[in-house]
Amino acid sequence: MANLALRNLTKAFGNTEVLHGINLEVADGEFIVFVGPSGCGKSTTLRMIAGLEEVTSGEVIIGDKAVNNLEPKERDIAMVFQNYAIYPHMSVKKNIAFGLRSSKLSKEEKEARILEVAGILDMVPLLDRKPNALSGGQRQRVAIGRAMVRDPAVFLFDEPLSNLDAQLRTQMRLEIKKLHQRVGNTIVFVTHDQVEAMTMADRIVIMKDGHIQQIGTPAEVYHQPANAFVAQFIGAPSMNMLPGTLNGKGLKLGAGSSLKTKWKSDSALDVMVGVRPDDLTVGKGDPIVSGKVTVREPLGPETLIYVDTPSGEVIAKASGRTPPELGEKVVLSADPANLHVFDAKTGMAVQ
Amino acid sequence: MTIAPDVPAGIRPTTDAALAAPKGKPKNLGQIIRWLLLFAGGILMIMPIVYMISTSLKWPHEVYNVNLIPEEPTIENYTYVLEDGRFYWWFVNSLIIAVITTICNLLFDSLVGYTLCKFRFPGRQLVFIAILSTLMIPTEMLVIPWYLMSQSFGWLDTYWGIMFPGLMTAFGTFLMKQFFESVPDDFIEAARIDGLNELEIWWKVAMPLVKPALAALAIFVFLGNWTAFLWPLIVTNSVDMYTIPVGLSGFGDEVDVAWELIMTGAAISTIPTLIVFLIFQRFIIRGVVMAGLKG
Numbered sequence: 001m002a003n004l005a006l007r008n009l010t011k012a013f014g015n016t017e018v019l020h021g022i023n024l025e026v027a028d029g030e031f032i033v034f035v036g037p038s039g040c041g042k043s044t045t046l047r048m049i050a051g052l053e054e055v056t057s058g059e060v061i062i063g064d065k066a067v068n069n070l071e072p073k074e075r076d077i078a079m080v081f082q083n084y085a086i087y088p089h090m091s092v093k094k095n096i097a098f099g100l101r102s103s104k105l106s107k108e109e110k111e112a113r114i115l116e117v118a119g120i121l122d123m124v125p126l127l128d129r130k131p132n133a134l135s136g137g138q139r140q141r142v143a144i145g146r147a148m149v150r151d152p153a154v155f156l157f158d159e160p161l162s163n164l165d166a167q168l169r170t171q172m173r174l175e176i177k178k179l180h181q182r183v184g185n186t187i188v189f190v191t192h193d194q195v196e197a198m199t200m201a202d203r204i205v206i207m208k209d210g211h212i213q214q215i216g217t218p219a220e221v222y223h224q225p226a227n228a229f230v231a232q233f234i235g236a237p238s239m240n241m242l243p244g245t246l247n248g249k250g251l252k253l254g255a256g257s258s259l260k261t262k263w264k265s266d267s268a269l270d271v272m273v274g275v276r277p278d279d280l281t282v283g284k285g286d287p288i289v290s291g292k293v294t295v296r297e298p299l300g301p302e303t304l305i306y307v308d309t310p311s312g313e314v315i316a317k318a319s320g321r322t323p324p325e326l327g328e329k330v331v332l333s334a335d336p337a338n339l340h341v342f343d344a345k346t347g348m349a350v351q
Numbered sequence: 352m353t354i355a356p357d358v359p360a361g362i363r364p365t366t367d368a369a370l371a372a373p374k375g376k377p378k379n380l381g382q383i384i385r386w387l388l389l390f391a392g393g394i395l396m397i398m399p400i401v402y403m404i405s406t407s408l409k410w411p412h413e414v415y416n417v418n419l420i421p422e423e424p425t426i427e428n429y430t431y432v433l434e435d436g437r438f439y440w441w442f443v444n445s446l447i448i449a450v451i452t453t454i455c456n457l458l459f460d461s462l463v464g465y466t467l468c469k470f471r472f473p474g475r476q477l478v479f480i481a482i483l484s485t486l487m488i489p490t491e492m493l494v495i496p497w498y499l500m501s502q503s504f505g506w507l508d509t510y511w512g513i514m515f516p517g518l519m520t521a522f523g524t525f526l527m528k529q530f531f532e533s534v535p536d537d538f539i540e541a542a543r544i545d546g547l548n549e550l551e552i553w554w555k556v557a558m559p560l561v562k563p564a565l566a567a568l569a570i571f572v573f574l575g576n577w578t579a580f581l582w583p584l585i586v587t588n589s590v591d592m593y594t595i596p597v598g599l600s601g602f603g604d605e606v607d608v609a610w611e612l613i614m615t616g617a618a619i620s621t622i623p624t625l626i627v628f629l630i631f632q633r634f635i636i637r638g639v640v641m642a643g644l645k646g
Binding site: 085 | 535543556559
């Protein structure tokens with residue numbers, strides 16, 4: 001058990017720098033999720049923690065030790081890969097035992113440890129099977145078992161659920177979360193799926209283009225996004241962005257409506273006003289925008305409506321039972337307290 | 352559940368009609384032509400073998416008759432060849448050479464192929480191209496340098512002399528490199544995290560994953576060395592060091608080639624190749640089956 005720290009971590013492939021100074025402190029037993037679009041550097045960061053990629057500059061610290069120059073096996077980590085990477089020529093038991101090769105435990109202790117892990121993962125009846133006789137979810141559990149059996153300081157997960165179908169993914173998500181509550185090791189989990197990030201993480205690290213955009217709890221990144229990218233990346237459907245200006249009196253939306261909000265600016269400032277589809281209602285509250293309904297997506301409890309407004313297309317959630325008709329003109333309103341305001345130039349949240 | 356005998360009469364005929372058309376029955380002219388071509392190909396393949404066995408059962412005076420079935424079949428040739436001490440030695444020589452060369456190729460080709468495939472180092476591409484380019488040099492050009500080399504090292508007329516040019520082949524290296532490309536890096540990285548050193552990763556993780564390729568390579572190398580003629584002929588001097596092909600070519604005398612004895616020796620010498628093929632062929636088929644499964 002140990003904490004993990006990344007200090008000014010950079011990575012360059014040739015002359016191309018892909019990570020630009022990553023700083024992160026992970027507390028002991030914390031579940032950290034790296035999330036971001038493809039190519040944002042999240043997997044590279046994970047691989048640098050694992051020791052599979054060389055660090056260009058900066059430090060990776062596990063426990064109290066800088067591990068930059070240590071081999072992966074000396075770092076007290078275990079990793080679960082997207083393609084499971086369980087050895088097809090070995091039985092489940094041998095696969096799990098493989099993680100214990102370099103351990104100093106006696107044969108009996110190893111055996112007991114394997115059975116314990118298999119018990120936790122509900123895999124005891126499958127121990128003698130070969131991987132090709134297992135389902136995708138079972139294979140993933142073998143991979144997790146191989147990592148768990150070593151009781152590492154830090155667990156690293158590299159998009160482990162993206163090869164599973166939707167239902168299994170939800171199930172495994174829950175299992176990994178329960179597992180974390182049970183074993184309590186530090187976990188660094190990489191995913192491109194913001195739902196996985198929101199549901200599993202103690203804290204989320206949102207990355208884009210090799211920079212950390214925001215680090216925070218799921219509630220923080222959802223309710224107080226640091227910038228427009230985070231605001232739009234987290235939450236589905238994405239946050240609506242409407243052009244507006246901020247001045248001494250308050251917020252003026254492009255379409256003309258003026259709102260009294262907590263934000264003010266002495267000089268006029270071009271801003272993007274963010275509002276989540278959940279926070280937009282048809283009719284009630286302060287009117288924000290209006291327009292015609294162009295598409296409806298019934299989801300059961302609610303219906304997503306796409307509204308063509310002067311500020312662009314806006315998505316809102318409407319009643320599942322009595323949604324507006326196609327082509328109907330609707331006025332969308334919101335509580336000004338639920339709006340987010342971002343500087344149009346920098347994308348940073350206006351405080 | 353079994354179907355009751357009193358199935359409504361109306362159902363029977365359709366079921367029977369569906370069952371009546373046997374799957375393998377040719378349906379049209381195109382299929383018949385395809386079958387005939389395959390049949391002709393099959394005959395073409397099997398004929399030399401049939402002819403070899405037929406000749407091995409003939410008396411010398413009948414050898415130049417093209418009839419397939421000998422007039423007076425005899426096993427005299429087999430008795431002669433097997434009782435002749437030389438053939439036994441040639442067989443042992445061929446076996447030693449083919450087995451050692453095959454094992455060496457499996458190890459060295461895959462080691463080099465793995466390194467070229469999975470490690471990034473300066474000059475990697477250059478080394479690979481250099482190895483590949485040796486494929487373009489015909490053996491006939493190489494035998495003279497090989498011979499001079501063997502002579503200066505004192506390897507003439509020794510096992511080592513016969514084997515050394517083939518202990519590692521460019522073809523095998525290329526084949527193994529291509530197969531290692533199909534081994535996902537995740538396996539290797541997982542093993543690295545699990546604490547294996549690079550040699551262990553190659554042996555315990557990568558090698559078992561390319562078994563089908565190893566089986567194919569084993570068959571190629573074994574057959575190649577078992578039937579090799581030119582180089583063993585050049586490098587050996589004493590009859591005791593001959594391999595089967597070299598030895599067999601010497602049956603007969605200046606005026607007459609003893610075809611019946613050559614064919615008998617050839618027929619006996621196909622047995623190990625059949626065994627090797629039967630053993631490794633299963634791996635190849637299993638490899639294809641494994642590759643068909645997802646994950």
